[in-house]
Amino acid sequence: MAGIVKYASLFGILACGSVMLSDARADEGMWTMDNLPVRQLAERYNFTPTQKWIEHVTKSSARLALGCSASFVSADGLVMTNHHCANTCLQQLSDSKHNYFQDGYYTASPAQEQNCPAMELNQLDSITDVTDRMQAALKGKDGEAYTKARQAEESAIEKECAGTDAKTWRCEVVSLYHGGRIALYKYHRYQDVRMVMAPDQNAAFFGGDPDNFNFPRYDLDMAFLRVYENGKPAKVSSYLPFDPVGPAAGQLVFTSGNPGSTERELPLADLEFRRNVMVPFVTDAYSALDGVLWQYSRESASHRQEAQERIFGIENSLKVFRGRVPVLADSKFLMAKVKSETELKNWINADPERQKLYGDPWAKNTQAIAVEEQIFKPYMMLERSSGLGGDLFAYAKLLVRAADERQKPDASRLSAYHDANLPALEAELASVAPVYPELEKTELAFSLTRLRQVLGADSKLTQLVLAKSSPEELANELVGGTKLADPAVRLALWKGGVKAIAASDDPMIVLARKIEPEARNLRHQMDDDVLAPSRQASEAMAKARFARDGMASYPDATFTQRLSFGQVKGWNEDGRAIPPFTYFSGLYERATGADPYKLSQPWVDAKAHLNMKTPFDFVSTNDIIGGNSGSPVIDTQGHAVGLIFDGNIHSLGGDFFYDESNNRAVAVDSAAIIEALKVVYKDQALADELVKGHL
Amino acid sequence: MAGIVKYASLFGILACGSVMLSDARADEGMWTMDNLPVRQLAERYNFTPTQKWIEHVTKSSARLALGCSASFVSADGLVMTNHHCANTCLQQLSDSKHNYFQDGYYTASPAQEQNCPAMELNQLDSITDVTDRMQAALKGKDGEAYTKARQAEESAIEKECAGTDAKTWRCEVVSLYHGGRIALYKYHRYQDVRMVMAPDQNAAFFGGDPDNFNFPRYDLDMAFLRVYENGKPAKVSSYLPFDPVGPAAGQLVFTSGNPGSTERELPLADLEFRRNVMVPFVTDAYSALDGVLWQYSRESASHRQEAQERIFGIENSLKVFRGRVPVLADSKFLMAKVKSETELKNWINADPERQKLYGDPWAKNTQAIAVEEQIFKPYMMLERSSGLGGDLFAYAKLLVRAADERQKPDASRLSAYHDANLPALEAELASVAPVYPELEKTELAFSLTRLRQVLGADSKLTQLVLAKSSPEELANELVGGTKLADPAVRLALWKGGVKAIAASDDPMIVLARKIEPEARNLRHQMDDDVLAPSRQASEAMAKARFARDGMASYPDATFTQRLSFGQVKGWNEDGRAIPPFTYFSGLYERATGADPYKLSQPWVDAKAHLNMKTPFDFVSTNDIIGGNSGSPVIDTQGHAVGLIFDGNIHSLGGDFFYDESNNRAVAVDSAAIIEALKVVYKDQALADELVKGHL
Incomplete structure (x- = not known):
C-alpha cells in the first residue's frame, strides 16, 4: 500500500471553510471533574456548579x-x-427453565437478588497526578525499551496504590491529553453485584438493530443492580434521587459517565489509515460474521437464543464502524484537521527551542503507520480474535499467555496481566456462562476460513494454524476435543501455571501454545514499532498544544469519569425537524407484532392502564460515546432525570469530532422508568426506592 | 455527505512522482482489432501482425x-x-441423479451433447461506425430528453441492423472512448449451444475461494461446448488449433476476449465516490450475504449444492471489490490522475474556442455525483437487487416491467427491453433451472432485513415494501405463495402482457407491481440526473483528449472484442520471485484431501500415469479484466497456447489502471488441457479434435 496524501503540506493554498475542530461555543466536551467548562456553562446556561454538586455527582457515579x-x-x-450492559449477567443466570435475558428478571425482595458471576462495579475514590514520575521513567527511551519502561512504571504505581488489598482497590494509571497529564485513578471495587430488575428484551431493545442508533425511539433499556458488602446491601453516602417527571425541552442536563475512547486529537495520517485500511477490514469481517450468525439464528429457537447476545454486539459495532465512514470521507472535517496540524507545526517551527523540544512528531507517526500497514492483518488475525473466533479459543489463549506472563516480575508483564488485573481474569475463567458447542464450531470454522482468505493459503501463518486441515475439520476437532467449556478445567489450568499448560494435551491449548510465539511476535511489533512511536508522537503533539493553549480543552476519552453538558433538543434531518421526546402512545403505534417490533405480554396487558402521554425516550446535545451506556442524565439539582443508552447515527462520527448540529445522545426518560415500573412491571417498591430522597 | 477534496485544484505545487496513467512502453491495453498497438508490438517484441492473422484471430473469437x-x-x-462460464448450464442440466457441476460432464459422441437452455454464443460479424448519426440525434439535448433520444436512436439503429432476422443477428450500439467513437457491433448469434465436456468442480476450481485471484495455481478451469445449426454441429471457417506444448517463459502471447468494463478514464470525483460510498456499500452487502450463504451451505448437502454457484459469484465479486480498495487509496495513482485532469483542463482553458466547445465537464460531473450520493442507497435497494434478493422476485420484476415496456414503441423503451433483446429475456423466463424455496426465502428475508437496516424502519420505501410484516414473515409469505418457480406460469404471464400482470394475484407479482412506480422513479433519476450528465461530461473530456492526442490509446472496456498482448512472466511479491508456471507435480503437493484442496477420484487414479512435469497454469503480463474469462491465449502463429481464467490479486486494480510490475493474467496451459484430457479423463477424441490443424 502506498503512502499518504499530504494534505498537510498543501495547506498554504487552501480555502478551508469554517469548520473548527473544537468550538468553545458548542455543547462539546467530555470534561474531567477537576476541569469543568465553567465559562461555557455560565455563558450558555447561566449555571455554575458548586463544589458540593460536583462531589455529589462524582460519588454517585x-x-x-x-x-x-x-x-x-x-x-x-x-x-x-x-x-444491554447487564446482558451477560442475564444470560449467565439463565438456564433451561429461565430465559432472563428474553423475559426479564424480577425480584420481590433482596433475598431473590442473585449474584452476577463476572460483574465488577468501580466507584472512583481518588485521582492523583503522576505525570512527573512517569515522564522521568520514560525519558530518552524508544521502541521496546519505552514499552517496557512504561509497563514497569505503571505496574509499580498501581501496585503501590492497591497495596495489600487488591480485592477492595483497583488502581489504574491513565494517560490524559495523550500523555500531557498522567493520572492514577483509584477505585473502590465492588465484586458482589446482584441483579435486582431487568425488563424483557422486547421492551429494552424494542426496534432491535433497525432502530439502534436511530431516533424516534421507544426503548426501556434499563437494568437495576445492587452492590453488596459482607452479604448485605451496601450503604452508600451519595446517590441520585429520581425525578419522576423527567426533563423539559431545552433544559440543561448533564451526563456523568465513562466514555471509552475518542480520537479527536488523531493525526490526519491515522485518520487515513482508518479510512483506507482499518474501517474496510473491520466492517468486512463483522458484516460477514453478522451474516453467518443471522442464518445460524434462523436454524432453531435454541440457536437463536445462543447467538442473540453476540449478534447484538456485532451489529452494534457494525453501526459504529459504518457510522465513521461519512466523517472519514468528509473533506470539510479533513481540511479543518489539516489546518489545525499545520498551525501547530508552524508554531513549533517558528522557534528553534520548540523544534528541539518537540522534534517532528508527524514524521515519526508516519513511519509507525507504515509498519502498521504491514502487520495489521496478521495482527488482527492471530493476536486479536479475527482469525480464531469463539470463547473456547479465547480461554485457551488467555491461559497460555497468562501462565507465561505470571512467571515474570509484575513490572515486566503485558499490562493485562499485572497482579492488579489477575482477580478479574480469574473471574472470567471461573464464569459459569454456558458455552454452546455448535456456536463455537460455527464461529471458529468461519474465522479460520477468513484467516486463510485474508492471509492467503500459502502464508506461513495460515500453514501454522491449519496445516493440512480445512477450517471445518479443525474447528470440529478442536471444539469436539477440548474440555475448556468446563470452568473447573480452566481454573485447574490457571492454577497449574506453566507446568500445567506445558503438560496439557487439550487440543485448544495445544493450538494456542503452537501459535503463541507468532502471536507474541506480532504483539511486540505492534507495541514497540507502532504503538510506542505513535504514542510518543501524539504526546509530543499534545505537549506542544498544551504549551500553546493550556488546559482550555478536555482530553480524549479514556474510560474514566467525565461530565458532559447539553440541553434536551431535537435536530433537523433532511429539512425535517425531529422532536426531542417520544411518548408511550408512539410505542403502541410502532408495534407491528413482528420481531423486533413486538410487545411482550406485560406491555400488551398494561396498555389500558398506562398514561400514554408519559415521555418515553429523549435526545439531548450531550457529547457522549461508547462506554457512556448506562450513564445517568442529571439535572442542576443533582437528580436523575434519565438514563443514557444510545447516540443517534450522527453521533458515531463523534469518535473524531463533535457536531452540535446533529450529534445527539439518546436517553430513557426518568418518568418512563417510574411509570413502567409501577404500571407494567407492578414493582411499586422499586419505584419508591428510586424516588425516595427526591426533593 | 460533504463535498470532494479538490486535489485537482492543488496540483500546482505537487511533486507527482513518476506514475503515468498510460505508459506506452508497458504491455498495457485492451485494443480494438482495427487499432492495434503496432508500434509497441514492433518495438517491444519485433512482431507485426498481418491482416490475415488479425482476421484469423477475430473470427476465431x-x-x-x-x-x-x-x-x-x-x-x-x-x-x-x-x-466457471459454463456453471449455469451445468447446474441446469443436473438433476437428482446427476450433479454435472460437481462431477463433470462427459460425452462419447455428439449425440450425447445436451443443449444449454439459456446459453447464447455471439461471433462478431462486422463493426460499423455510427458516431455521426448518434451525435446528430443527441445534439443539444440534456437530462431526460438526452436519455430518451439516445434510447430511440440506438433502438432504431439496432433494429435496422438485425432486420427481420433477429434470431440470427444480434446488433448492439457501443460507445467507445466514452462517446468519442460510437460503433454498431453486429454478431452472428448461435442459440443452440451444447455441452461437450466439463471436468469436475474440484479440478476446475481447485483451491476454491482461498486461491481465487491468487497464484501459484493449479486449476483446470475449462469447459468445451459446441454450437449447432439446424441440429448439426456448425461448420466454422476460422478456429484456433491447439499447441500441445504450450508457451515458453518470456514468449509473446495474445488474448482475444471481451473485457466487460474498465474505468481508466474515470474522473477523480468518481473515484472518490467509489472509495467513499460505492465500494464500502457493496463489500458490506456482499460480505454479509456471503456469511449467510456460508452458514446455509453447512446445514446440509442439498443446501450446499443449492448455494454453491451463488457463493462462487459472490466471493468472486467480493475479491474484485476488495481488490479495488488499495488502488482507490493509492496516493500515487490519485496524484497521477490529478496531473492528467489538470493538464487537460489547462489545455481546454488555454483557448476560448475550446472552452466554448467542451465547457466545464468537471463541474457537470460533480453535480451528477451529488445527486448520485442522494439516491444511491435507495436505488441499489429497490431498483437493483440489494433489497429484494432471490430469483423469484427478479422474475416478478422482469415480468412487471417488461409488460409495461413492451407496450411502448421500441424506441421509447429502456434499453434492456428493445425488441432485439426480447428473445434473450424470454429464454431467461423459460429457463428450467431449478428454484430452491429454502434458498429463496433465505436470500429474500436477508435482503429485506438489509433494506430496512439501510433505509431505516421509518423510511417511506421500507414502509412500502414491508408494511407491518417482518422480513421473515414477508419472505415466507411471498416464496410460499408465488407460482413463479414454474416456467410455464412465467411464460403465460410474459405472453399475457399488461392484462395478465394487472390481473395476477400472485403475491410476488403483487409486490413487484406495488413498488414499480418508486423503482422506476429511482431508475429515471439515476438515468436522467446522474448517468446522462456524467456521460455527457465523460464524452466532453474524451473528445478534448481525442482532439489533443488522437487515437494513441485504447478505449475503456465495453464487453466487445479486444486484443491484449504481453509475455509469459512472473512477478515479485514482497521481494520474493513468483515463477510464471506451475506443474502437475505441484497439484499433488498442494492437495490436502480437504475441501477446497481435495482431488476427485479421476485425478487420484491418474497420478501414476501423468507426466508430472507438464505445465499446469501460467501467468502473463496481458492486460485483462472480468469478461475476459474464457479468452484464448494465442501465439504469433495463431495457435491456442492457453485459456485465461483469472487475474492475480493485483490485477483487480486494473479496473482503474494497469501496473505492469505486478498485474498478471492467469491461464491454463494448453499442454495441461491435452494431458488431462488424455490421461485423467481418457477423452482422446476431444484431444485429437483440439490439436487437429496444428502445424
Whole structure:
C-alpha cells in the first residue's frame, strides 16, 4: 500500500471553510471533574456548579469494569445501568427453565437478588497526578525499551496504590491529553453485584438493530443492580434521587459517565489509515460474521437464543464502524484537521527551542503507520480474535499467555496481566456462562476460513494454524476435543501455571501454545514499532498544544469519569425537524407484532392502564460515546432525570469530532422508568426506592 | 455527505512522482482489432501482425452473451471457455441423479451433447461506425430528453441492423472512448449451444475461494461446448488449433476476449465516490450475504449444492471489490490522475474556442455525483437487487416491467427491453433451472432485513415494501405463495402482457407491481440526473483528449472484442520471485484431501500415469479484466497456447489502471488441457479434435 496524501503540506493554498475542530461555543466536551467548562456553562446556561454538586455527582457515579457506566440511585446500594450492559449477567443466570435475558428478571425482595458471576462495579475514590514520575521513567527511551519502561512504571504505581488489598482497590494509571497529564485513578471495587430488575428484551431493545442508533425511539433499556458488602446491601453516602417527571425541552442536563475512547486529537495520517485500511477490514469481517450468525439464528429457537447476545454486539459495532465512514470521507472535517496540524507545526517551527523540544512528531507517526500497514492483518488475525473466533479459543489463549506472563516480575508483564488485573481474569475463567458447542464450531470454522482468505493459503501463518486441515475439520476437532467449556478445567489450568499448560494435551491449548510465539511476535511489533512511536508522537503533539493553549480543552476519552453538558433538543434531518421526546402512545403505534417490533405480554396487558402521554425516550446535545451506556442524565439539582443508552447515527462520527448540529445522545426518560415500573412491571417498591430522597 | 477534496485544484505545487496513467512502453491495453498497438508490438517484441492473422484471430473469437469470452477450437464448431462460464448450464442440466457441476460432464459422441437452455454464443460479424448519426440525434439535448433520444436512436439503429432476422443477428450500439467513437457491433448469434465436456468442480476450481485471484495455481478451469445449426454441429471457417506444448517463459502471447468494463478514464470525483460510498456499500452487502450463504451451505448437502454457484459469484465479486480498495487509496495513482485532469483542463482553458466547445465537464460531473450520493442507497435497494434478493422476485420484476415496456414503441423503451433483446429475456423466463424455496426465502428475508437496516424502519420505501410484516414473515409469505418457480406460469404471464400482470394475484407479482412506480422513479433519476450528465461530461473530456492526442490509446472496456498482448512472466511479491508456471507435480503437493484442496477420484487414479512435469497454469503480463474469462491465449502463429481464467490479486486494480510490475493474467496451459484430457479423463477424441490443424 502506498503512502499518504499530504494534505498537510498543501495547506498554504487552501480555502478551508469554517469548520473548527473544537468550538468553545458548542455543547462539546467530555470534561474531567477537576476541569469543568465553567465559562461555557455560565455563558450558555447561566449555571455554575458548586463544589458540593460536583462531589455529589462524582460519588454517585460508577462504572462496570467490563465497559459500561452506571450510577447509584438509592442509599441501599441500588445501581442503575442499561439492560444491554447487564446482558451477560442475564444470560449467565439463565438456564433451561429461565430465559432472563428474553423475559426479564424480577425480584420481590433482596433475598431473590442473585449474584452476577463476572460483574465488577468501580466507584472512583481518588485521582492523583503522576505525570512527573512517569515522564522521568520514560525519558530518552524508544521502541521496546519505552514499552517496557512504561509497563514497569505503571505496574509499580498501581501496585503501590492497591497495596495489600487488591480485592477492595483497583488502581489504574491513565494517560490524559495523550500523555500531557498522567493520572492514577483509584477505585473502590465492588465484586458482589446482584441483579435486582431487568425488563424483557422486547421492551429494552424494542426496534432491535433497525432502530439502534436511530431516533424516534421507544426503548426501556434499563437494568437495576445492587452492590453488596459482607452479604448485605451496601450503604452508600451519595446517590441520585429520581425525578419522576423527567426533563423539559431545552433544559440543561448533564451526563456523568465513562466514555471509552475518542480520537479527536488523531493525526490526519491515522485518520487515513482508518479510512483506507482499518474501517474496510473491520466492517468486512463483522458484516460477514453478522451474516453467518443471522442464518445460524434462523436454524432453531435454541440457536437463536445462543447467538442473540453476540449478534447484538456485532451489529452494534457494525453501526459504529459504518457510522465513521461519512466523517472519514468528509473533506470539510479533513481540511479543518489539516489546518489545525499545520498551525501547530508552524508554531513549533517558528522557534528553534520548540523544534528541539518537540522534534517532528508527524514524521515519526508516519513511519509507525507504515509498519502498521504491514502487520495489521496478521495482527488482527492471530493476536486479536479475527482469525480464531469463539470463547473456547479465547480461554485457551488467555491461559497460555497468562501462565507465561505470571512467571515474570509484575513490572515486566503485558499490562493485562499485572497482579492488579489477575482477580478479574480469574473471574472470567471461573464464569459459569454456558458455552454452546455448535456456536463455537460455527464461529471458529468461519474465522479460520477468513484467516486463510485474508492471509492467503500459502502464508506461513495460515500453514501454522491449519496445516493440512480445512477450517471445518479443525474447528470440529478442536471444539469436539477440548474440555475448556468446563470452568473447573480452566481454573485447574490457571492454577497449574506453566507446568500445567506445558503438560496439557487439550487440543485448544495445544493450538494456542503452537501459535503463541507468532502471536507474541506480532504483539511486540505492534507495541514497540507502532504503538510506542505513535504514542510518543501524539504526546509530543499534545505537549506542544498544551504549551500553546493550556488546559482550555478536555482530553480524549479514556474510560474514566467525565461530565458532559447539553440541553434536551431535537435536530433537523433532511429539512425535517425531529422532536426531542417520544411518548408511550408512539410505542403502541410502532408495534407491528413482528420481531423486533413486538410487545411482550406485560406491555400488551398494561396498555389500558398506562398514561400514554408519559415521555418515553429523549435526545439531548450531550457529547457522549461508547462506554457512556448506562450513564445517568442529571439535572442542576443533582437528580436523575434519565438514563443514557444510545447516540443517534450522527453521533458515531463523534469518535473524531463533535457536531452540535446533529450529534445527539439518546436517553430513557426518568418518568418512563417510574411509570413502567409501577404500571407494567407492578414493582411499586422499586419505584419508591428510586424516588425516595427526591426533593 | 460533504463535498470532494479538490486535489485537482492543488496540483500546482505537487511533486507527482513518476506514475503515468498510460505508459506506452508497458504491455498495457485492451485494443480494438482495427487499432492495434503496432508500434509497441514492433518495438517491444519485433512482431507485426498481418491482416490475415488479425482476421484469423477475430473470427476465431466469440463471446457468451451472459458475460464471458470464448473461442472456436475446431472446424466442427467446438468452443472453448471456462468451467466457471459454463456453471449455469451445468447446474441446469443436473438433476437428482446427476450433479454435472460437481462431477463433470462427459460425452462419447455428439449425440450425447445436451443443449444449454439459456446459453447464447455471439461471433462478431462486422463493426460499423455510427458516431455521426448518434451525435446528430443527441445534439443539444440534456437530462431526460438526452436519455430518451439516445434510447430511440440506438433502438432504431439496432433494429435496422438485425432486420427481420433477429434470431440470427444480434446488433448492439457501443460507445467507445466514452462517446468519442460510437460503433454498431453486429454478431452472428448461435442459440443452440451444447455441452461437450466439463471436468469436475474440484479440478476446475481447485483451491476454491482461498486461491481465487491468487497464484501459484493449479486449476483446470475449462469447459468445451459446441454450437449447432439446424441440429448439426456448425461448420466454422476460422478456429484456433491447439499447441500441445504450450508457451515458453518470456514468449509473446495474445488474448482475444471481451473485457466487460474498465474505468481508466474515470474522473477523480468518481473515484472518490467509489472509495467513499460505492465500494464500502457493496463489500458490506456482499460480505454479509456471503456469511449467510456460508452458514446455509453447512446445514446440509442439498443446501450446499443449492448455494454453491451463488457463493462462487459472490466471493468472486467480493475479491474484485476488495481488490479495488488499495488502488482507490493509492496516493500515487490519485496524484497521477490529478496531473492528467489538470493538464487537460489547462489545455481546454488555454483557448476560448475550446472552452466554448467542451465547457466545464468537471463541474457537470460533480453535480451528477451529488445527486448520485442522494439516491444511491435507495436505488441499489429497490431498483437493483440489494433489497429484494432471490430469483423469484427478479422474475416478478422482469415480468412487471417488461409488460409495461413492451407496450411502448421500441424506441421509447429502456434499453434492456428493445425488441432485439426480447428473445434473450424470454429464454431467461423459460429457463428450467431449478428454484430452491429454502434458498429463496433465505436470500429474500436477508435482503429485506438489509433494506430496512439501510433505509431505516421509518423510511417511506421500507414502509412500502414491508408494511407491518417482518422480513421473515414477508419472505415466507411471498416464496410460499408465488407460482413463479414454474416456467410455464412465467411464460403465460410474459405472453399475457399488461392484462395478465394487472390481473395476477400472485403475491410476488403483487409486490413487484406495488413498488414499480418508486423503482422506476429511482431508475429515471439515476438515468436522467446522474448517468446522462456524467456521460455527457465523460464524452466532453474524451473528445478534448481525442482532439489533443488522437487515437494513441485504447478505449475503456465495453464487453466487445479486444486484443491484449504481453509475455509469459512472473512477478515479485514482497521481494520474493513468483515463477510464471506451475506443474502437475505441484497439484499433488498442494492437495490436502480437504475441501477446497481435495482431488476427485479421476485425478487420484491418474497420478501414476501423468507426466508430472507438464505445465499446469501460467501467468502473463496481458492486460485483462472480468469478461475476459474464457479468452484464448494465442501465439504469433495463431495457435491456442492457453485459456485465461483469472487475474492475480493485483490485477483487480486494473479496473482503474494497469501496473505492469505486478498485474498478471492467469491461464491454463494448453499442454495441461491435452494431458488431462488424455490421461485423467481418457477423452482422446476431444484431444485429437483440439490439436487437429496444428502445424
